[in-house]
Amino acid sequence: MATGGVYGLIALGFVLIYKATSVLNLAMGEFMTLGAFICFTALTVMHVPFTIAFILTIIFSILLGIVIEPLILRPMIGEPIISVIMVTIGLGAILRGLIYMIWDPTYRAFPQIFPPEPLKLGFAVVPSGLFWGFLFAVITAAVFILIFKFSRTGVAMRATAFDQQAALSMGVSVRGVFALSWSFGAIAAVIGGIVIGNISGIDIYMGDIGLAVLSVIILGGLDSIGGAILGGFIVGVLQNLVGLYIDPLIGGGAKQVAPFFIVLIILMIRPYGLFGKVTIERV
Amino acid sequence: MRCGDFKENYIKDEEIFPSSLAKFSLAIFLVFLALFPFIANAHMLYIANMIGFAIIGAIGLNLLTGFTGQISLGHAAFIGIGAYTSAILITRCGVPFWASVPLAGLVSALAGMVIGIPSLRVKGLYLCIATLAAQFILGFVFVRWESMTKGITGIHIPPPAIGDLAFDTEKTFYWITLFFVLLGVGYARNLIRSKMGRAFVAIRDRDLAAEIMGINLFRYKLSAFAISSFYAGVAGALWVSFLKVVTPEHFPFMLCIQYLAMVIVGGLGSVIGSIFGAVFMTLVPELLNVLSDVVKAYQPGMEKLIIPFKQVVFGFLIVGFLIFEPRGLAEIWNRVKRFFTLWPFSY
Numbered sequence: 001m002a003t004g005g006v007y008g009l010i011a012l013g014f015v016l017i018y019k020a021t022s023v024l025n026l027a028m029g030e031f032m033t034l035g036a037f038i039c040f041t042a043l044t045v046m047h048v049p050f051t052i053a054f055i056l057t058i059i060f061s062i063l064l065g066i067v068i069e070p071l072i073l074r075p076m077i078g079e080p081i082i083s084v085i086m087v088t089i090g091l092g093a094i095l096r097g098l099i100y101m102i103w104d105p106t107y108r109a110f111p112q113i114f115p116p117e118p119l120k121l122g123f124a125v126v127p128s129g130l131f132w133g134f135l136f137a138v139i140t141a142a143v144f145i146l147i148f149k150f151s152r153t154g155v156a157m158r159a160t161a162f163d164q165q166a167a168l169s170m171g172v173s174v175r176g177v178f179a180l181s182w183s184f185g186a187i188a189a190v191i192g193g194i195v196i197g198n199i200s201g202i203d204i205y206m207g208d209i210g211l212a213v214l215s216v217i218i219l220g221g222l223d224s225i226g227g228a229i230l231g232g233f234i235v236g237v238l239q240n241l242v243g244l245y246i247d248p249l250i251g252g253g254a255k256q257v258a259p260f261f262i263v264l265i266i267l268m269i270r271p272y273g274l275f276g277k278v279t280i281e282r283v
Numbered sequence: 284m285r286c287g288d289f290k291e292n293y294i295k296d297e298e299i300f301p302s303s304l305a306k307f308s309l310a311i312f313l314v315f316l317a318l319f320p321f322i323a324n325a326h327m328l329y330i331a332n333m334i335g336f337a338i339i340g341a342i343g344l345n346l347l348t349g350f351t352g353q354i355s356l357g358h359a360a361f362i363g364i365g366a367y368t369s370a371i372l373i374t375r376c377g378v379p380f381w382a383s384v385p386l387a388g389l390v391s392a393l394a395g396m397v398i399g400i401p402s403l404r405v406k407g408l409y410l411c412i413a414t415l416a417a418q419f420i421l422g423f424v425f426v427r428w429e430s431m432t433k434g435i436t437g438i439h440i441p442p443p444a445i446g447d448l449a450f451d452t453e454k455t456f457y458w459i460t461l462f463f464v465l466l467g468v469g470y471a472r473n474l475i476r477s478k479m480g481r482a483f484v485a486i487r488d489r490d491l492a493a494e495i496m497g498i499n500l501f502r503y504k505l506s507a508f509a510i511s512s513f514y515a516g517v518a519g520a521l522w523v524s525f526l527k528v529v530t531p532e533h534f535p536f537m538l539c540i541q542y543l544a545m546v547i548v549g550g551l552g553s554v555i556g557s558i559f560g561a562v563f564m565t566l567v568p569e570l571l572n573v574l575s576d577v578v579k580a581y582q583p584g585m586e587k588l589i590i591p592f593k594q595v596v597f598g599f600l601i602v603g604f605l606i607f608e609p610r611g612l613a614e615i616w617n618r619v620k621r622f623f624t625l626w627p628f629s630y
Contacts (some may be wrong), residue, residue, distance in 0.1 A: 024408050037404070075606045082354050082408045083605050086547050089540055090601030095595030211536070214412050222408065257423040260416035267401050267413050
């Protein structure tokens, strides 16, 4: 379930960006890694308490979104999809290289943030990292949904996603919304990174999970926030079930590819996901 | 003296050689390619071979992505299928190398058609994710289907030979590579002038409009996938015969991105662009290697930064080309050429 929570969070990051700017950000995994590393450095090198490290990471991810969007993505408006995707892949390569240059590629364990005792939840004993990770994911998702539903910014973002020109004429700063949604996406990814770093430690290859998350957004639909969260849990659970029941049969490894099988199956049956918008095309 | 680039009819516009000068310079270039093994050392020939495989693969991807507009993030998997088919045919069934290369292409093409089927229902981002999924699933198959692919230990392949003449060095293999590259470039260059090539471009520009104009989407999208994967399969078969070994690590997701980068840096929808892209993206890491040797001499310990630095450069190349020159090296080449042919009266 915690894996599902993290998947849901990163998928949320994808969806937040896609909904407002119609860009599929394949550098999401690198955002996540970067966030985890920054939080890690704040905790171990600067020795600040977790709350401050967390806030620092969030501030950083906001800056990341605000810097990257106008610099790299804005010139891409109106370009074909392939260019937009490739620009995010290039961005991912840059970030990955930079992370590699600044921090070593070695694996590290995350310092203990949550109380270490396993929790007893009635019928089952849950490792604390998983439980807190799950809780974290759910809270973040809820906060994002509330922002979207009730705050002025959220309304502006929804308006932009619905119709950019109409939003523009109603006085919404579409540019601001674009930058903001990149920031929001980065925040979601970064929190996902912290949670997963907490469960299984961090190294520079943890960003690969970003690609597995694609199956989540395909399942939920590229533009559905609820779908992203729900899809995250479904894929997380399915993946662990596959790991449990199918891995022993074929000797391991099935867990990692399971999300991609899910993608193919969904695309065959419901090409626009469970909750995605079905677009009508006209020539 | 020419003062502009005027084409009076479509036949002229579609000509491969717009002037006798173009024919002449191409002939000179071919002579240079033929003489190259006699002046170059082994390392240069190694790079030349790598460039050759990259050109074949990049043309394949460009036919699919640049001309037909179907994004594929699974090109490495097709290269892998070709590579494994050829390796298995040579080592298990005793098929000679020469027959195994086209067979590898055919098997790849078949796989490409299967993976291309979703392209009829989904497009754009969704297709991109579908091919990505195919890439990871096939990568998994290469590792786990041990009875066929021998898993991560890989398959060793004997070098190709005619009679007693074995093509086992960089120098001798160069001729094989050159032959297939010329064949591939010639075919692609002619294909895009044909009915099929124009159908591809029509599908890229607007597939619904193309269908209304009587282009059978099913047929042409699948042919695009098939031809593209055929090229990929041939590139893969040649590559592993050259390396004499094939393992699943040869076909990571990164390879797909490298090929996409070649196509984008070179120029989408241009055969000569794929060639430029392949040459460029193979030479840049080599230059960085040279740079790292220089750095090592002055500042020991810095050279371990070169691997991530390569990645950063790679990322900046992609982003930079997309922002500043979206039509790639092919466009720069055209501009330079135009400047010289029209000089001094370029109006």
